[in-house]
Amino acid sequence: MEPLLSVQDIVKRFGGLTAVDHVSMDVFPGEVIGLVGDNGAGKSTLIKIVSGVYQADEGQIYFDGRLVHIARPSDARDMGIETIYQDLALAGNLSVSANIFLGREVKRNYLGGLVRMLDEKRMLSESQRVLDQLEIRIPAMMQKIENLSGGQRQAVAIARAIFWNARLMIMDEPTNNLGVTEQRKVLDLIRRLRDQGVPVILISHTMHDVFAVSDRIVVLHRGRKVAEKRTTETDPEEIVQYMIGLRDDTRPTQ
Ligand SMILES: Nc1ncnc2c1ncn2[C@@H]1O[C@H](COP(=O)(O)OP(=O)(O)O)[C@@H](O)[C@H]1O
Numbered sequence: 355m356e357p358l359l360s361v362q363d364i365v366k367r368f369g370g371l372t373a374v375d376h377v378s379m380d381v382f383p384g385e386v387i388g389l390v391g392d393n394g395a396g397k398s399t400l401i402k403i404v405s406g407v408y409q410a411d412e413g414q415i416y417f418d419g420r421l422v423h424i425a426r427p428s429d430a431r432d433m434g435i436e437t438i439y440q441d442l443a444l445a446g447n448l449s450v451s452a453n454i455f456l457g458r459e460v461k462r463n464y465l466g467g468l469v470r471m472l473d474e475k476r477m478l479s480e481s482q483r484v485l486d487q488l489e490i491r492i493p494a495m496m497q498k499i500e501n502l503s504g505g506q507r508q509a510v511a512i513a514r515a516i517f518w519n520a521r522l523m524i525m526d527e528p529t530n531n532l533g534v535t536e537q538r539k540v541l542d543l544i545r546r547l548r549d550q551g552v553p554v555i556l557i558s559h560t561m562h563d564v565f566a567v568s569d570r571i572v573v574l575h576r577g578r579k580v581a582e583k584r585t586t587e588t589d590p591e592e593i594v595q596y597m598i599g600l601r602d603d604t605r606p607t608q
């Protein structure tokens with residue numbers, strides 16, 4: 355099987371600091387990758403390169419087997435790479451369906467084009483369809499986002515990405531600031547995405563979440579990839595040892 359995403363030998367420097375240091379990683383269809391590491395390990399910088407926020411200083415990115423140049427976030431989105439950050443970029447004063455369509459509202463012609471109006475009915479039914487597909491239940495679709503819980507907002511952000519045909523989902527600390535029940539729902543959503551063939555890169559410092567949903571775990575330490583393990587072949591203690599620099603698979607054994 356071909357990887358959907360392959361990053362090779364990526365380097366990113368900020369002044370004298372090497373935030374990402376020759377990192378390579380593959381993501382295959384239908385798998386969840388846990389991307390872990392201590393604060394400052396380079397996780398967010400690496401995914402910002404994939405999502406077009408930063409440009410790598412060195413290295414290549416392949417998507418669908420082709421060398422790609424991701425110069426800006428819209429390049430990534432056009433390919434189907436959707437990234438959900440902690441601040442979800444939802445509009446609090448708008449409804450659920452308006453948020454799913456944010457910036458891409460469906461317009462319909464009335465009176466032979468004299469009046470163009472948002473087709474709210476269609477936005478509502480399409481929003482409902484994508485929420486149903488993900489088994490997300492939101493009682494009142496016309497409710498403003500600001501009245502929803504953190505987990506429901508997270509679900510709307512995921513639904514929006516899916517609606518616009520995400521082929522790869524990247525989530526940076528998605529369960530931060532959520533209650534336990536809501537954390538579980540987000541983890542369920544990640545599993546459902548995987549089952550529908552959409553691979554997920556999950557950044558989390560919560561070992562429980564990573565072990566609950568990931569198929570593979572990639573550990574960064576000071577910008578370097580120090581381990582890559584099948585989740586079934588490691589355990590949280592071992593991963594923490596890689597995270598804090600006690601273990602390093604790139605170090606020659608004495
Ligand atoms: N825009 C930036 N300018 C300068 N340094 C940065 C910038 N973004 C991140 N860094 C630095 O790069 C390193 C990696 O950061 P980051 O990727 O955010 O780590 P993580 O997400 O693993 O906590 C850190 O030392 C951080 O201070």
Ligand SMILES: [Mg+2]
Pocket residue numbers: 397398399
């Ligand atoms: Mg980060």
